[in-house]
Amino acid sequence: xxxxxxxxxxxxxxxxxxxxxxxxxxxxxxxxxxxxxxxxxxxxxxxxxxxxxxxxxxxxxxxxxxxxxxxxxxxxxxxxxxxxxxxxxxxxxxxxxxxxxxxxxxxxxxxxxxxxxxxxxxxxxxxxxxxxxxxxxxxxxxxxxxxxxxxxxxxxxxxxxxxxxxxxxxxxxxxxxxxxxxxxxxxxxxxxxxxxxxxxxxxxxxxxxxxxxxxxxxxxxxxxxxxxxxxxxxxxxxxxxxxxxxxxxxxxxxxxx
Numbered sequence: 001x002x003x004x005x006x007x008x009x010x011x012x013x014x015x016x017x018x019x020x021x022x023x024x025x026x027x028x029x030x031x032x033x034x035x036x037x038x039x040x041x042x043x044x045x046x047x048x049x050x051x052x053x054x055x056x057x058x059x060x061x062x063x064x065x066x067x068x069x070x071x072x073x074x075x076x077x078x079x080x081x082x083x084x085x086x087x088x089x090x091x092x093x094x095x096x097x098x099x100x101x102x103x104x105x106x107x108x109x110x111x112x113x114x115x116x117x118x119x120x121x122x123x124x125x126x127x128x129x130x131x132x133x134x135x136x137x138x139x140x141x142x143x144x145x146x147x148x149x150x151x152x153x154x155x156x157x158x159x160x161x162x163x164x165x166x167x168x169x170x171x172x173x174x175x176x177x178x179x180x181x182x183x184x185x186x187x188x189x190x191x192x193x194x195x196x197x198x199x200x201x202x203x204x205x206x207x208x209x210x211x212x213x214x215x216x217x218x219x220x221x222x223x224x225x226x227x228x229x230x231x232x233x234x235x236x237x238x239x240x241x242x243x244x245x246x247x248x249x250x251x252x253x254x255x256x257x
Contacts, residue, residue, distance in 0.1 A: 044077055048077070052075050052076065052077055055074075055075040056074065056075050056076070064092075065093065065094045065096055065097060066094070067091060067093075067094045070088055070091050070137070073088055074088055074089070074091075075087060075088070075089060076088070080142075080143070081143070081144070081174055082174060082175060083142070083172050083173075083174065083253050084141070084142045084143050084144070084174070084253060085140075085141070085142045086139055086140070086141050086142075087139065087140040087141075088137060088138070088139060089138050089139065089140045089257075090137075090138035091135070091136065091137045091138060092135060092136045093134050093135035093136065094135065095116055095117075095120060096116065097134040097135050098120055098123070098131045098132055098134055098135060099116045099119050099120065099131070100134075101130070101131040101134045102119060102123055102128070102131040103119075138257075139257075140255070140257050141255070141257075142253055142255050143174075143253065144173075144174035144250070144251045144252070144253060145250045145251065145252055145253075146250040146251060148161065149250070159257070160257045161255070161257075162255040164241060164242070164245040164248075165241055165242040165245075166241070167241070168223065168225065168227060168229075168241065169219075169227075169245065169248065169252050170227060170252070170253065171216055171227040172252065172253045173208075173212040173216075173249070173251050173252055173253065174251045174252075174253060175205065175208055175209065175212075175251075176205075176208075178196075178201045178202075178205065179195060180195075181195065181196045181201045181204050181205070182194060182195045182196060183195075183196060208251070211249055212249060212251065212252075215247050215248050215249055216248070216252075218247055219244055219245070219247060219248055220232065222238065222239040222243075222244040222247075223238040223239060223241065223244045224236045224237065224238035224239075225238050
């Protein structure tokens with residue numbers, strides 16, 4: 001999975017949690033997991049919980065507007081998928097930022113609307129979207145690579161991503177639960193159809209698991225380095241990280257910010 005930090009202008013995305021790679025190591029050595037209905041769920045270590053607690057205990061004075069509901073969940077780690085998470089790590093603006101922008105832009109045209117709530121509803125109803133761009137939310141997200149690519153394709157955020165050119169990817173992959181394995185839809189080229197059942201679903205999961213294990217083993221072999229940083233063969237040179245990553249699948253977990 002990838003880990004990313006990004007800003008999403010006035011988007012209503014649900015997000016997950018984490019901080020930067022070296023303080024939030026996500027290999028199997030120090031990430032504890034719990035199993036629910038055959039899905040492996042990430043559980044925060046004491047170190048990670050303490051770091052979040054320290055961030056949430058901060059108290060800073062500001063002259064800017066604040067959003068009480070966002071303040072309640074600021075820095076909180078919200079689990080997503082099996083190993084993923086979303087966190088809100090910063091934000092800018094609130095409802096007043098939107099209406100102030102609208103009243104600058106539309107001037108006398110907003111005088112018929114007496115309340116901020118009414119004006120926001122008016123803007124949404126008539127697709128006047130630019131005032132909403134006065135607000136931003138900064139997320140810290142851990143998600144599968146193929147989901148990250150879909151996110152970026154729609155250009156909804158400014159993003160920095162954990163780079164496999166500079167660092168070794170963790171041995172951590174997203175595996176869907178069996179009830180999320182479905183056939184291709186016959187009526188929608190972008191969608192799913194009926195859920196796969198029984199032996200076929202088990203075969204698909206086994207293929208995903210074995211491919212993940214095999215490609216990561218080959219990745220380590222090419223690097224001549226294990227995911228924990230230890231060298232495999234002292235007499236060999238490892239392939240450059242930017243080249244060794246080529247054989248990996250699209251469902252390792254990465255971090256986006």
